[in-house]
Amino acid sequence: MVPEVISMGVKIYADAGSNLFPEIIKKKKLDIKIVDMKLYIKDKEYNCYDESFDTKEVSKLFYQELEGENNIHTSLVNPNDYLEAFKEDIANGHQIICLTMAKGISGTYQSACIARDMINEEHGKEIVYVVDSMTAGFGEGILAIRLDKGVKKGKSFEELIKDIEEFKYKVRSEFTVDDVNFLAKTGRINKIVAKIASALKIKVLLKGSNDSTIVSTAKVPGRKLSIKKLAKQCIDFIKNAKDQIVYITHCNCLKDALDMKKMLAEKNINNVEIYDYDLVTGSHLGPNALAIFYVSDSR
Numbered sequence: 001m002v003p004e005v006i007s008m009g010v011k012i013y014a015d016a017g018s019n020l021f022p023e024i025i026k027k028k029k030l031d032i033k034i035v036d037m038k039l040y041i042k043d044k045e046y047n048c049y050d051e052s053f054d055t056k057e058v059s060k061l062f063y064q065e066l067e068g069e070n071n072i073h074t075s076l077v078n079p080n081d082y083l084e085a086f087k088e089d090i091a092n093g094h095q096i097i098c099l100t101m102a103k104g105i106s107g108t109y110q111s112a113c114i115a116r117d118m119i120n121e122e123h124g125k126e127i128v129y130v131v132d133s134m135t136a137g138f139g140e141g142i143l144a145i146r147l148d149k150g151v152k153k154g155k156s157f158e159e160l161i162k163d164i165e166e167f168k169y170k171v172r173s174e175f176t177v178d179d180v181n182f183l184a185k186t187g188r189i190n191k192i193v194a195k196i197a198s199a200l201k202i203k204v205l206l207k208g209s210n211d212s213t214i215v216s217t218a219k220v221p222g223r224k225l226s227i228k229k230l231a232k233q234c235i236d237f238i239k240n241a242k243d244q245i246v247y248i249t250h251c252n253c254l255k256d257a258l259d260m261k262k263m264l265a266e267k268n269i270n271n272v273e274i275y276d277y278d279l280v281t282g283s284h285l286g287p288n289a290l291a292i293f294y295v296s297d298s299r
Contacts, residue, residue: 010097010157011089012147015077015108016048017101018140019249019278021055030148035085035098035108037280038075041065048279059276063252063287066182074280077108082115086128090119095157096128097164099144101136101281104212129161131168135208136281138247138293139173172299173208174217174233175291176226178253180204182286183214205229210299223288227256230292231263237296241269244295249277251289260290 014020016037025032039046041062047053066072086096098116103109109132116128133140143164150160177183183206184194197204197219203226205218217233220226234246246269250257257274264272277291285291 009094010151010160011094012144012151013085013096013098014140014144015100015106015112016280017106017108017136017278018099018144019138019247019275020049020141020144021275021278022049022051022053023055024141024275028145030145031151032144032148033085033089035077035081035112037077037108039279039283040073040075042072055276059252059279059282062279062282066283067287072283074283076106077111079111079114079118082112083118086115086119090123090127095126097131097147097157097160098128099131099133099140099147101140102134102208102212103132104134105136105214105281105284126157129157131161131164132212134168134210134212135171135173135293137173137175137278137291138249138275139171139208142171142247142293142295143168169210169299170295170297171293172234172237172296173291173293174205174230175207175285175289176203176205176230177285178203178223178288179286182284182289185284205233208299223256227260227290228263230290231260234264234292234294235267235269238269238294239296242271244271246272247293248272248274249291249293250274251277251282251285251287253288253290256288256290260292 012032015035034049036047036049039048098112100109100112112130116130119128120126133143180194180197184191202219204216206214207217209215218229220229248257261272
């Protein structure tokens with residue numbers, strides 16, 4: 001007989017694709033728990049969200065090794081990882097809302113759903129709710145931060161779910177990569193498209209779609225134009241820029257991130273923060289990928 005769980009509050013979880021490194025959670029005073037993924041560089045194991053993890057130093061090493069096509073890979077979070085992560089909060093009577101990377105690009109959503117079904121069936125009611133963020137990186141991070149604010153305002157489990165399921169369609173996640181072959185290797189874009197783009201030295205702009213996949217939004221000749229186009233998309237689509245934070249993340253190309261921040265500032269978009277791109281999804285984008293995340297009316 002499973003003991004009755006009396007809800008004492010709501011806890012927010014995200015996965016390692018959320019870009020919410022420990023230093024960011026600490027800086028923003030967030031009560032968000034991260035279900036970590038393991039990263040392997042030359043067979044050495046790293047826990048990307050461990051408190052001792054040096055994000056900047058490992059990021060430099062990571063993208064240098066990735067550019068050299070060395071042995072780098074990540075591990076998929078399995079259902080048992082989620083069960084273990086949730087265990088203490090459930091025992092303490094909490095309900096859980098768990099964000100995952102887009103189900104169209106990662107298996108973490110399915111793993112979280114298996115764990116959710118096991119827990120909810122065991123307790124005979126909804127204890128865990130899983131949200132497909134339909135994005136990754138700081139797109140997922142923006143959603144987690146919104147949930148955290150909602151919890152602190154005293155919103156109920158049901159209110160938080162309704163709000164985030166509607167709000168996620170307003171978060172735009174847009175990026176450009178230096179080499180589309182990294183995305184093609186893992187099936188995230190068409191290999192034929194990648195070959196043509198590489199041959200013609202075309203830079204592709206992409207975004208997270210409403211179908212939880214990655215889609216192309218534009219093709220431009222050259223890196224500089226791709227950065228300008230990325231900035232322009234934000235300038236054109238952002239809503240209430242003064243009331244939100246725009247997040248720029250980069251895969252070891254800080255200068256490009258700073259250049260894009262300057263372009264935004266020229267249009268009075270000044271509330272901008274720059275971080276290293278999370279290494280889990282960054283491993284699929286490759287060195288010099290550049291991304292921007294913000295809120296609009298729609299994706």
